[in-house]
Amino acid sequence: MTxxxxxxxxxxxxxxxxxxxxxxxxxxxxxxxxxxxxxSGKSMTxxxxxxLLPAGAEAGGAIRLDGADLLGKSEREMCAIRGRDIGxxxxxxxxxxxxxxxxxxxxxxxxxxxxxxxxxxxxAVARDTLDRVGLSAERFPLERYPHELSGGQRQRxxxxxxxxxxxxxxxxxxxxxxxxxxxxxxxxxxxKRLVDEDGMGMIFITHDLAVVAGLADRVAIxxxxxxxxxxxxxxxxxxxxxxxxxxxxxxxxxxxxRAPVPPPEPGAPPxxxxxxxxxxxxxxxxSLFQPAAHFRAVDGVSLSIERGENVGLVxxxxSGKSxxxxxIMALEPLQGGAVILDGETLNAATGASAKARRKMxxxxxxxxxxxxxxxxxxxxITEPFHLLxxxxxxxxxxxxxxxxxxxTVGLSASDANKYPHEFSGGQRQRxxxxxxxxxxxxxxxxxxxxxxxxxxxxxxxLDLLADLSSRLKLSYLFISHDLHVVRAITDRVLVMKSGRIxxxxxxxxVFRSPQxxxxxxxxxxxxxxxxxxxxHSAGSAFR
Amino acid sequence: xxxxxxxxxxxxxxxxxxxxxxxxxxxxxxxxxxxxxxLAALMSFVWTPYYYAAQDIPNKLKGMSAAHxxxxxxxxxxxxxxxxxxxxxxxxxxxxxVGVGVVIGVPLGLWAAAKRGTLFDELIMRxxxxxxxxxxLLIAVxxxxxxxxxxxxxxxxxxxxxxxxxxxxxxxxxxxxxxxxFILAARVAGKGPVRISVEHIxxxxxxxxxxxxxxxxxxxILADAGLAYVGLGAQPPTPSWGKxxxxxxNLIAMAPHVAVVPGLAIVITVLxxxxxxxxxxxxxxxxxxxxxx
Numbered sequence: 083m084t085x086x087x088x089x090x091x092x093x094x095x096x097x098x099x100x101x102x103x104x105x106x107x108x109x110x111x112x113x114x115x116x117x118x119x120x121x122s123g124k125s126m127t128x129x130x131x132x133x134l135l136p137a138g139a140e141a142g143g144a145i146r147l148d149g150a151d152l153l154g155k156s157e158r159e160m161c162a163i164r165g166r167d168i169g170x171x172x173x174x175x176x177x178x179x180x181x182x183x184x185x186x187x188x189x190x191x192x193x194x195x196x197x198x199x200x201x202x203x204x205x206a207v208a209r210d211t212l213d214r215v216g217l218s219a220e221r222f223p224l225e226r227y228p229h230e231l232s233g234g235q236r237q238r239x240x241x242x243x244x245x246x247x248x249x250x251x252x253x254x255x256x257x258x259x260x261x262x263x264x265x266x267x268x269x270x271x272x273x274k275r276l277v278d279e280d281g282m283g284m285i286f287i288t289h290d291l292a293v294v295a296g297l298a299d300r301v302a303i304x305x306x307x308x309x310x311x312x313x314x315x316x317x318x319x320x321x322x323x324x325x326x327x328x329x330x331x332x333x334x335x336x337x338x339x340r341a342p343v344p345p346p347e348p349g350a351p352p353x354x355x356x357x358x359x360x361x362x363x364x365x366x367x368x369s370l371f372q373p374a375a376h377f378r379a380v381d382g383v384s385l386s387i388e389r390g391e392n393v394g395l396v397x398x399x400x401s402g403k404s405x406x407x408x409x410i411m412a413l414e415p416l417q418g419g420a421v422i423l424d425g426e427t428l429n430a431a432t433g434a435s436a437k438a439r440r441k442m443x444x445x446x447x448x449x450x451x452x453x454x455x456x457x458x459x460x461x462x463i464t465e466p467f468h469l470l471x472x473x474x475x476x477x478x479x480x481x482x483x484x485x486x487x488x489x490t491v492g493l494s495a496s497d498a499n500k501y502p503h504e505f506s507g508g509q510r511q512r513x514x515x516x517x518x519x520x521x522x523x524x525x526x527x528x529x530x531x532x533x534x535x536x537x538x539x540x541x542x543x544l545d546l547l548a549d550l551s552s553r554l555k556l557s558y559l560f561i562s563h564d565l566h567v568v569r570a571i572t573d574r575v576l577v578m579k580s581g582r583i584x585x586x587x588x589x590x591x592v593f594r595s596p597q598x599x600x601x602x603x604x605x606x607x608x609x610x611x612x613x614x615x616x617x618h619s620a621g622s623a624f625r
Numbered sequence: 626x627x628x629x630x631x632x633x634x635x636x637x638x639x640x641x642x643x644x645x646x647x648x649x650x651x652x653x654x655x656x657x658x659x660x661x662x663x664l665a666a667l668m669s670f671v672w673t674p675y676y677y678a679a680q681d682i683p684n685k686l687k688g689m690s691a692a693h694x695x696x697x698x699x700x701x702x703x704x705x706x707x708x709x710x711x712x713x714x715x716x717x718x719x720x721x722x723v724g725v726g727v728v729i730g731v732p733l734g735l736w737a738a739a740k741r742g743t744l745f746d747e748l749i750m751r752x753x754x755x756x757x758x759x760x761x762l763l764i765a766v767x768x769x770x771x772x773x774x775x776x777x778x779x780x781x782x783x784x785x786x787x788x789x790x791x792x793x794x795x796x797x798x799x800x801x802x803x804x805x806x807f808i809l810a811a812r813v814a815g816k817g818p819v820r821i822s823v824e825h826i827x828x829x830x831x832x833x834x835x836x837x838x839x840x841x842x843x844x845x846i847l848a849d850a851g852l853a854y855v856g857l858g859a860q861p862p863t864p865s866w867g868k869x870x871x872x873x874x875n876l877i878a879m880a881p882h883v884a885v886v887p888g889l890a891i892v893i894t895v896l897x898x899x900x901x902x903x904x905x906x907x908x909x910x911x912x913x914x915x916x917x918x
Contacts, residue, residue, distance in 0.1 A: 413812055439815045452806040456828050466814040517810065 085110050085283040086131065086251055090143035093123075093130055093307075100126050101307045103143070108251065108283040113274070115298030115315065116287045117330070119536035120507070123307040124287045128253045131285075132170060133160045147251065166196040169244030173256040175236035179228040185212070185239045186224020192246045211242040214279075215272060233399070234265035238272065245276055252277070252284045258293065262398040262563060267607040270297055289536060291334045292566075295319055296614035303327055319615055329538065335611060336541035337570040338548035344390050344555065351425040353441070353524045353557045354410065355386035360418030361402075361409050379405040381581035382419065387525065392551055392558040394572035394589060396565060396604070402581040403561045407527050410559070411444060424524060436469045443518035447530035449510035453502040460484050460498035463517040470521065487516040491546060508539035515546065519554075527559045532567055544571055565608045569593050577601045645908045652904020658897025666712040675703035677710045678862040686880040695886045698869075699876060704883065707864040708890050714776060714865045715894070718858070719845030721780045723838055726787020731834065733788070734795030735826060739818035741800060750796065753789035761786035761848055769857040776859040783848045787841055794837055798830040832909040839902035843895045850891050866891050 086108045093101035101123045108114045118124040129135050131145055133152060145152040147167060155163070164170075172178045179188060189208035193199055199207065208224060215238040228236055237257060244252055254273060258266040274297060277284050288294055294301055295315060302312040303326065311324040322328040361380035368375065379402045387393050397403050408414045410421050412434035421428045424441050428434045434442075443466060446452045453462050464484060467474040475483050485495035491512040502510055511531065518526050528547070532540045548571060550556055562568050568575055568589070575592050577585040577600065585598040596602045646652050674694070681701030689696045695704035737749040756764075765782030772778050799822070802808060811821050852858040853867025861868065866887045873884035 411813055413809065434815075436815050439813065442813075444810065444813050446806040446809065448806055452810055454807045454811075454825050454829070465811060465816075468820075469815045514810075 084108070085112075085148060086285075087146045088127070088131070088143070089146070091127065091130060091145060092142040093126055093135070094140050095136060096138045099307065100139075101130070104304070104307070104309050106285075106302055106309065106312070108285055110250075110283055111277060111281045112300065113277055113284045113286055113298045115294035115301040116285060116304060117289065117291060117294055117301060118304035119289060119330075119538065121306065122304040124304050125255055126307075127304070128170070128255050128285060128287055131251075131253060132164055132168060133157075134164075162196070165192050165244075165249070166247050167249050168251045168253065169247075169249040171237070171240050171244050171252065171254040171257045173259050175233055175240055175260065178240045179236055181228055183227075184224060185217075185222070185226050185228065185231070185242075188239065189242050189246050190224075192243050196247055207246060208242070211246045212239070214245075214276070215239075215242045216268075217242070232265075233261055234269060237261060237265075237269055241269075241272065241276070245280065245282070248280050248282070250282060252282050253287070254284060255287045256289070257286075259288070259290070263565070263609075264398065264603060264607040266293070267609070270609075273297070290609070291319075291330060291537070292609040292611045292614060295611050296609050296617070303330065316615060319611065331611070333538040333541040335566070336537075336544060338541075338545045340392075340548045340571070341552035343388070343392075343573050347389070350389065351422070352386040352388050353391075353424055354559070355384075355422045356406075356410060356419065357384050357422070358382045358419035359384070359406065359409055359416060359421065361405050361414065362417045379581055380409060383578075383581070383583055384419075385576060385583065385586075387557045387559060389524065389557055390551065390555040391574065392560060392572045394568035394575040395559060395561045395578060396563065396568050396575060397578035398563060398604075401578045403578050404529060405581075406578070407444070407529050407559065407561055411442060411527065412438075436471060440466075440469045440521050441524045442527065443521070443523040443525075444527045444529060445511070445514045445518050445531040447533050449507045449514065449534060452514050453510065455502060457501075458498065459488075459500050459502065459513060462502065463487055463498075463513060463520055465517060466521040483520060487520040488513075490519060490550070491516045492542075506539075508535055508543065511535060511539075511543055512546070515543075515550070519550070522554070523556070525557045525559065527561070529561045530563070531560075533562060533564060540567070547571060565593070565604065566610075577604070642908055646904065649904040649907055651900045652908060655897045655900030655902070655904055658893060659901055662712055662894050662897065663716065665709045666716050669706075669709040669713050673703075673706040673709060675706045677702065677706040677864050679703070686876065686883065688880075688882060696880070696882045698873070698883050699880075704869075704886050707869060708866070708886060711864040711866045711869060711887070712890065712894070714859050714863060715846050715849050715891075718776055718780050718783065718849040719842050722783035722845045722848075723787055723841045725780070725784025726791045726841060727834070727838065729784075730788040730791030731795045731827075734792040734797075735799055735822040737792070738796045738799035738803060738826070739822055741803065749792070753792050756785060757789045762851060765848070765852050765857060766855075769852070774857045774860060776863070779849055779852045779858045782852070783845050786848070787845070790841060791834070791837065794833060795830055798833050799826045802826050802829055836902050836906045836909060839898050839905060843898035843902070846891065846894055846898070 084107050088104055088106040091101055091104040092099070104123070104127055106114065106127070116124045116127065130141055131152065133155070135141065141153055143153070152160070152163070186205060186208050189211055190204035193204040193207045205224060209219060212222060213219065217235065217238055228239070231239065257273070258269050261269060270293065273284065276282065286294065286298060298315050300313060301315050301318050303310045303318070303324070305326055310326045311318060318327060319331065322331055359380055360378065360382055362376040362378050365375045365377055383406055385393070395403050395406070405414070409416055412421065412428045423434070423438050426438050428438055464480065484498050488495055488497055493509065493512055493516065502513065505513065532543050535543060544567065547558065551558060560568060560572050572589045574587065575589045576583050577592070577598065579600045585592060585596065585601045592601065593605065596605055679702065681697065683701065684697055685699050685701040687693055687697045693703050693705065695708060698704055733749055737746045740746050761783065764785055765779065768782045769778050802825070808821060808825060811825055816824070849858055849865070850867035850870070853865040854871045856871070858867055859865040869887040870884060873887070877884050
């Protein structure tokens with residue numbers, strides 16, 4: 083039977099329409115997956131249910147929870163409903179917990195607010211709930227603080243807060259996006275189990291089709307504030323009757339066309355080779371009389387990249403991938419080993435010379451944080467010209483190079499006079515690539531360069547990268563936690579764990595028959611559309 | 626996204642700041658008061674109703690009238706003339722003192738941030754703590770005791786106190802910027818710490834600095850009045866608000882306006898600057914601005 087019915091929900095914020103007549107429903111014990119790219123209104127739909135809308139928002143239509151319209155409720159009545167009848171899990175477990183309160187207090191707080199239970203009773207409920215989400219009393223007493231837990235464990239605490247009072251409806255807004263794949267698999271299993279045990283309805287919001295395919299009973303696909311399609315998961319994904327669903331489906335499993343790697347010129351040195359690179363961080367002193375301990379973030383890593391070759395580097399957070407990238411870029415000193423760029427050994431003490439830096443550029447993950455917001459595009463993308471010192475092009479030649487770089491990445495030369503905020507996330511990532519290309523490097527390090535992008539934009543950027551690589555004989559070091567993307571774009575892959583490369587080889591080979599147990603675990607935890615849909619006919623993937 | 630948390634203003638351009646400022650009542654009131662004080666001080670260079678030091682004993686301690694707008698003091702001097710010339714002194718002292726703080730403190734803070742975690746950073750910041758540990762007035766008394774009273778020494782004293790304020794502020798704001806990816810990108814482009822500090826860090830912390838400047842400016846005027854009050858500021862016959870207060874305190878029962886007028890001048894000026902600083906902070910802080918819309 084229907085638990086939550088959203089009928090013709092409209093929403094505008096400051097006069098700008100955000101939602102245009104959304105109809106959704108969730109039954110008891112049912113998981114509804116809401117899929118959409120950024121700006122589709124999926125999070126705003128969830129916030130409308132919670133009545134946690136930003137100031138200036140006006141909602142219309144109806145949201146009925148067991149028949150009662152939530153839109154007509156006063157703030158006071160909503161306070162009683164939030165946390166008791168509707169629980170919510172957010173994306174970022176790092177910021178969803180109060181760092182100054184113990185996990186027990188935070189879970190108990192929900193209980194006490196709504197039931198007026200005594201401290202001891204609330205603590206007992208908190209204990210039970212933490213047990214249910216897999217945080218056992220022996221290892222996770224109530225007195226633990228959030229900073230003592232890992233990201234996945236914190237997300238379990240957030241889930242415990244949401245389900246402590248056995249709400250009728252649970253809303254999860256991208257609850258696993260910030261987590262590693264192995265942790266993600268555990269959290270998904272947990273959510274599924276809780277829904278089954280409590281008979282809750284759940285709205286699971288995500289941009290990741292593979293995650294939803296394995297979890298949801300029904301899916302709803304949203305675009306630009308409108309519902310595109312809704313139906314049983316297997317049916318929607320198997321039939322792909324709507325063109326947007328099909329486009330999303332294709333984009334998320336997109337493999338760019340790539341030319342084979344040219345054979346290395348005999349005698350030419352590899353573009354990059356790293357030999358036994360070691361990077362230590364000093365830990366805070368534990369005692370005045372003992373030397374400070376060290377944490378080895380990168381432990382004797384060797385790798386080499388030939389001209390035109392795309393090499394992937396995968397691993398979970400904390401595995402040392404980004405530290406290795408910074409060490410290669412000579413942004414951080416090495417404690418051992420050497421980085422050799424096109425035959426020239428980088429000096430670990432003084433950083434790379436301008437001549438060496440010209441051959442290597444970088445594209446970062448965050449398309450919003452990687453530009454100085456106060457500079458125009460022309461100035462942003464010519465920043466690497468600093469490396470050319472007096473040889474830097476000026477005047478008409480400079481204009482020509484700017485136009486050329488922008489056109490290479492699919493923007494127009496007139497974009498040079500705009501500021502970064504005038505561009506969308508995907509366009510900014512193109513600008514970041516233009517900045518990397520403008521001094522014609524041999525190697526570009528892509529540090530999670532497509533991870534923050536929507537699937538359709540990601541597919542376009544991957545196409546662009548593949549095209550540039552074959553056209554300009556560029557080499558990439560492609561760092562990512564997303565195994566699909568690495569599989570689509572790289573020739574060789576390195577798997578990193580705890581500062582070491584545990585497995586390496588041609589991408590297809592490694593993905594088809596992983597040798598190291600860690601690689602096998604990673605691949606098994608990665609949700610894929612195909613396996614998820616296959617298991618739908620035989621039950622569900624996360625049961 | 627959590628990386629957006631601090632410091633870098635959203636990439637809106639200055640015209641929207643101007644519009645937001647014009648809509649902020651505290652900024653507008655503060656700006657009008659400050660402008661009036663500044664205009665009065667500027668006017669005193671070309672015209673005052675009377676020469677500020679001209680004594681007219683027969684007409685001493687007169688109340689407010691058409692001839693003497695704010696009345697006269699115990700020597701028959703025109704208080705209005707003294708107030709606007711005194712505004713000149715106060716503003717000059719506070720302005721130069723804040724300038725000293727900004728010119729020395731901001732580069733120190735940026736330098737410390739660029740060398741974060743090193744011994745150099747520690748040295749700079751601990752030296753700042755040392756200065757901070759003494760109350761500003763104590764430093765001022767110390768300096769004037771050694772070098773003698775006067776406007777220049779008041780400037781030095783207040784300026785020294787301003788250095789750690791700006792050093793800490795700019796270091797703190799710069800530290801969060803140094804972890805941003807656009808700074809990493811600049812480092813990959815081979816730019817050194819000095820260049821990055823000037824090109825990328827400084828423009829992005831300027832908002833924070835402007836707010837602090839208005840607040841320190843108000844504090845500077847208060848400090849100048851305080852120093853003058855205890856006789857360590859500008860020396861007679863140069864009028865200053867603090868000295869006027871000090872001279873008037875014995876006459877408060879007989880002729881209250883002699884004390885009230887310079888007191889009000891200090892209060893209104895400081896109030897205006899603080900309101901302006903508050904308004905600017907609201908304008909520059911995207912979180913405050915959004916919540917008010």
